[in-house]
Amino acid sequence: MQKIILHIDMNSYFASVEQQANPFLRGKPVGVCAYLSPRGCIIASSQEAKARGIKTGCTVAEARRLDPAVVLLENEPAKYRSTTERIFKILAECTDTLEPYSIDEAFLDLRGWAKNFMEAEKIGRELAARIKNEVGEWLSSSVGVSYTKFLAKFASDIGPRGGMLVITPRNLDSLLAxxxxxxxWGIGRAMAERLKFLGINNLLELKNYNADKLKRVLGRWGYYLWANVNGLEISSVSRGSAPPKSIGHSYCLPKKTADKKYLSSLLYKLCEKTGRRLRDLNLEAQQIRIYASYIHDGGISKSFKTAEKMFTTGEIAREALGFLAKADLAMPISMLAVSVSRLVPVSGQLPLLENNSAKKGLSRAIDKINNKYGEYTVISGAMFGLNDLAKDRIGFRKTVGLAQL
Ligand SMILES: [Mg+2]
Structure with missing residues (x-):
């Protein structure tokens, strides 16, 4: 049976929900912010705000400079969560396999529910219309239909805003070119540079590149990217291939120190790095290990199971920084490391009914911004005076433990 996947992505979601809730905001530039302080940043802007150059990642101060009339609101997760619940309820009526991907995105496997792409396209249009009629007229969505998850998401990303795009093997190459x-999805600026180095300049060139060579140069991830644009479905989490056993980062300090404030900010950054990879892989962790080695022999470390599963940077940092705060440092530290393990896929079963789903959505939104605009465009580490440090180009060493096959 032909595989038919539909991906739906709500447009300017948080801002649209705000405009839906308050008709006076409709047609006006609106920015939903992580915080309203001048250095706080926009996590979602309305279409009108985008037209004025106020984009995700802008600071509050920049947004006001671009348009003094911009309406800036602090985010209200509960509001977005309840709207998402209503949207996903509609989606769940069209298929038995709905995979919520984030607070405003979901995949629907339509195999058996749609005979062909044309029928899937019709379902997509109906879904978008029902969301407007039943949840809110101001809520527009982009829909993509194709034969893999990657291509369906790609279709909704590059298709018309508020509209729909179907990618079949027939139009794939012309779209990639x-x-x-x-x-x-999965290619950030750094990866794009590596691909360009190999002479790959657009997605069609990636599709036609020699897969073995990519695997040799870029490892499994390189093959994964190649498979994606070739319409091969590889889903590292849901397809049961071995997920990593642990994810972590370590850092050797250029300045050996026992200054807890400085160490805390570095540790926070390691937690952010770790959290981002955890979220990239759509995993949650329930074990953490923190390690700090002394300039001479030995060091301090602790490994423990956490009461709650960790997903956001804040959740990881709370554990790691809690340990450091209590630790007795006998001498200056030369290396810090954090890793998380006991990894499980984020539950795909109606995670939006959980209290923490909006927090996850927010975490993912922040990751997206950082992936797009560079490291630490958005940080929640103002508490540590991290801002200056975060600008440093510090090379962190990645650690990944792969589960035994
Ligand atoms: Mg969206």
């Missing part, structure tokens, strides 16, 4: 590498 005009698309920059970073349009693909």
């Amino acid at each position: 005009i698309r920059p590498l970073t349009d693909a």
Whole structure:
């Protein structure tokens, strides 16, 4: 049976929900912020705000400079969560396999529910219309239909806003040919640079590149990207291939120190790095290990199971920083490391009914911004005076433990 996947992505979601809730905001530039302080940043802007250059990642101060009339609101997760619940309820009527991906995105497997792409396209249009009629007229969505999850998401990303795009093997190449590498899910700026180094300049060139060579140069991830644009479905989490056993980062300090404030800010950054990879892989962790080695022999470390599963940077940092705060440092520290383990896929079963789903959505939104605009455009580490430190180009060493096959 032909595999048919539909991906739906709500447009300017948090801002649209705000405009839906308050008709006076409709047609006006609206920015939903992480915080309203001048250095706080926009996590979602309305279409009107985008037209004025106020984009996700802008600071509050920049947004006001771009348009003094912009309406800036602090985010209200409960509001978005309840709207998402209503949207997902409609989606769940069209298929038995709905996979919520984030607070405003979901995949629907339509195999058996739609005979062909044309029928899937019709379902997509109906879904978008029902969301407007039943949840809110101001809520527009982009829909993508294709034969893999990657291509369905790619279709909704590059298709018309508020509209729909179907990608079949027939139009795939012509769509890939005009698309920059970073349009693909999973290719950030750094990866795009590595691909360009190999002479790959757009997504069609990636599709036609020699897969073995990519695997040799870029490892499994390189193959994964190649498979994605070739319409091969590899889903590292849900397809049961071995997920990593642990994820972590370590850092050797250029300045050996026992200054807890400085160490805390570094540790926070390691937690952010770790959290981002955890979220990238759609995993949650329930074990953490923190390690700090002394300039001479030995060091301090602790490994423990956490009461709650960790997903956001804040959740990881709370555990790690709690340990450091209590630790007795006998001498200066030369290396810090954090890793998380006991990894499980984020539950795909109506996670939006959980209290923490909006927090997860927010975490993912922040990751997206950082992936797009560079490291630490958004940080929640103002508490540690991290801002200056975060600008440093510090090379962190990644650690990944792969589960035994
Ligand atoms: Mg969206």
